[in-house]
Amino acid sequence: EDKVVQSPLSLVVHEGDTVTLNCSYEVTNFRSLLWYKQEKKAPTFLFMLTSSGIEKKSGRLSSILDKKELFSILNITATQTGDSAVYLCAACLPGTYKYIFGTGTRLKVLA
Amino acid sequence: DTEVTQTPKHLVMGMTNKKSLKCEQHMGHRAMYWYKQKAKKPPELMFVYSYEKLSINESVPSRFSPECPNSSLLNLHLHALQPEDSALYLCASSQPQGLPTDTQYFGPGTRLTVL
Numbered sequence: 001e002d003k004v005v006q007s008p009l010s011l012v013v014h015e016g017d018t019v020t021l022n023c024s025y026e027v028t029n030f031r032s033l034l035w036y037k038q039e040k041k042a043p044t045f046l047f048m049l050t051s052s053g054i055e056k057k058s059g060r061l062s063s064i065l066d067k068k069e070l071f072s073i074l075n076i077t078a079t080q081t082g083d084s085a086v087y088l089c090a091a092c093l094p095g096t097y098k099y100i101f102g103t104g105t106r107l108k109v110l111a
Numbered sequence: 112d113t114e115v116t117q118t119p120k121h122l123v124m125g126m127t128n129k130k131s132l133k134c135e136q137h138m139g140h141r142a143m144y145w146y147k148q149k150a151k152k153p154p155e156l157m158f159v160y161s162y163e164k165l166s167i168n169e170s171v172p173s174r175f176s177p178e179c180p181n182s183s184l185l186n187l188h189l190h191a192l193q194p195e196d197s198a199l200y201l202c203a204s205s206q207p208q209g210l211p212t213d214t215q216y217f218g219p220g221t222r223l224t225v226l
């Protein structure tokens with residue numbers, strides 16, 4: 001059965017800390033992995049990763065995919081209280097329109 | 112513009128009511144999705160439309176009835192719901208599979224409460 005597992009489930013840090021969120025996947029016929037940030041409502045898109053070893057960056061956020069070891073990490077440097085959210089990763093299964101979501105990591109950044 | 116809009120934002124309905132949720136996107140995406148999300152859980156796929164045709168129905172009860180009137184609009188008709196159907200209902204859209212980008216964009220959701 002296809003599955004995506006995220007760790008840790010929750011995390012509390014202080015402003016300025018650096019955090020690393022993990023996403024491992026076991027899916028047949030994997031094509032891409034997506035990261036989302038979800039605050040009160042809809043997930044907002046962060047990154048799509050398709051190639052191993054190529055880091056994607058957006059400001060203080062960065063992410064990388066390892067297709068050999070079947071995982072991805074999301075790094076957030078110099079965290080701010082506005083980074084408090086649930087971070088979801090999802091594996092896209094080609095040809096199926098299905099996205100397998102992990103259970104998310106709940107990040108809380110304290111001032 | 113990467114916006115998916117949903118109406119209403121909140122909906123409270125009784126178990127005998129009939130209501131509809133609406134979703135719209137103008138990104139030219141030809142795949143549209145309905146997800147249900149309970150508190151502290153990831154989104155759970157309900158339906159997928161591809162080129163206005165229903166591609167996936169994840170064994171959703173018939174009290175939920177999707178409709179895709181055109182390539183920009185997606186509706187979810189609700190009838191005789193149960194209190195356990197209370198959740199955040201998310202609409203999303205993406206390019207059809209087979210194109211280079213798999214990015215799926217979500218609308219803000221409709222928070223549904225069934226009394």
